[in-house]
Amino acid sequence: MNDQTQAEKEESRSPVSFIEQIIIDDLKAGKNGGRIHTRFPPEPNGYLHIGHAKAICLDFGMALKYGGKCNLRFDDTNPVKEEVEYIDSIKEDIRWLGFDWEDREYYASDYFGKLYDFAIDLIKRGLAYIDDQPADVISAQKGTPAQPGIESPYRNRPAAESLDLFERMNKGEFEEGSRVLRAKIDMASPNMQMRDPIIYRIIKAAHHRTAENWKVYPMYDFAHGQSDYFEGITHSLCTLEFEVHRPLYDWLVDQLKTGEYRPQQIEFNRLNLTYTMMSKRKLLELVQEGRVTGWDDPRMPTLCGLRRRGYTPESIRKFIDLIGYTKVEAINDVSLLEHAVRDDLNIRAPRIFAVLNPLKVIITNYPEGKTENVELINNPEDLSQGTRQIPFCRELFIEQDDFMENPPHKFFRLTPGGEVRLKGAYIIKCTGLKKNQATGEVEEVYCTYDPETRSGDNKSERKVKGTLHWVSAEHAVNAEVRLYDRLFSHEDPAGQKDEDYRNFLNPDSLKVLKGCKVEPMLAGAKPLEKFQFQRLGYFCADYDSTAGKPVFNRTVPLKDTWAKINK
């Protein structure tokens, strides 16, 4: 019960977005019969990315919070761009994020019949007409944002003629691009969207659901609002760029509706992340050009990429919650996302010893052939995760960075003549080293250990400045570790005027380390299992591992305070 009051406090403390306020007010006013019903409407033309997560969390989140429903609706009105492959991935990613549309899986294509009938109705009422002009002429007649358009010569053709033409368009009698259906609204409207928008076009391509049934397909504007209406959506939440479409949305639904009910379109700011590109088209280019290994490349901002990188759904939801929904076009700092990930993984991921760049340490006074197990706490943030035993013996590996022959001031790790504790084991003292004659690199470090100082024995009061992680040379498992950095070096790669965001691709976005040594138990790491490699960062076992050798993706590095000291 203490938890509940705590949760309530959290609840009352978190700010309410303007959208949530609208919903609260509508519910209070009894609008739509006190009902809230939202929808998440992806076009199945690509994989979902973290920008979509923002929409998903809002659409599903608001419905969940206020006792409503949220539909999943595929906006599949353009058969040439859409594929079933994407539908499956979209469903998987939404579920992974933790949301459920239950049995409400819909498709805009489900409404093609109704939309066609509605189009016929508009023609009969003199509110739509067939235009025989080519695209460039129609476009030119629309005018510019600053100047009104002019009316098409076909604008006032008899309804019967339009009707006949529309039916024949759908029978396939005309070529693509030869004719379109337009709503008759206002060519002089200050809003370009209202200048007799095209609502149907001829496309002679197979649709993934309706096959060859249709030769004419509705445009987005002619499908979205009506689909909302058919499904009883109350709050149709979309991104800011659809703001100028709202009058058209309302106009079309008004021609369709019979009662009081009309879905309400509300716009919010889309997610922009520093050093991240969110455009589906450009992400597709990266995949096609082989600049990444696929949609699920761990550097991609796609949900499947983030998943493979080791992000948890909880961390993504937490992040979305932190950034909020407004009408300001914001650029959110990736460090906020990374904070959310660290925060979540800190409690979740067990601490494991791993050495990325091994340096051999030989304990000269430790018996050859002897092995003993030492006990380590799996997660100091969550003691319920228990302890584990790891083998200690004469030859070990430590991180190269943990030894310096000529240390700077405040370097508390191993140095010639210096002492450190091996975490969980003994205090050791460096007595010598072996260098490579040619390169001058340190190849081996020789130490002695003090048998009285074993951790947990609690006998000695001795303290040393540094504590190192280590792995037994004999027992350690070889692993490949992939260090990922941001894909782009520019703060806003997608915000550039030109198309060459490619210039900002970070050449060091992937660093593969092959000779890493990890604790024996990691040989059996399950795909997507998360760990904190002590002192190095959070890592995630990759399902794309090769030939039985464990592969780990670095999810996010720990904040490195030592780096500053060394500089």
Added chain:
RNA sequence: UGCUCCGUGGUGUAAUUGGCAACACGUCUGACUCUGGAUCAGAAAAGUUCAGGUUCGAGCCCUGACGGAGCAACCA
């Protein structure tokens, strides 16, 4: 030179409907010392794009500038 939307610390969001500008991230200090690169304590940092107006009182209301974004696909 049209229409629509938006301007609050470095970043992102708040401000009980007009009452001392708050929170988070980031940054910087310090503490803790079998290292948790966690945790704890603290600091710097905006007077709300600008100029007027209404008001006892304006981030909030009004007017006008300035700045940014979106809109001229048979894409969504």
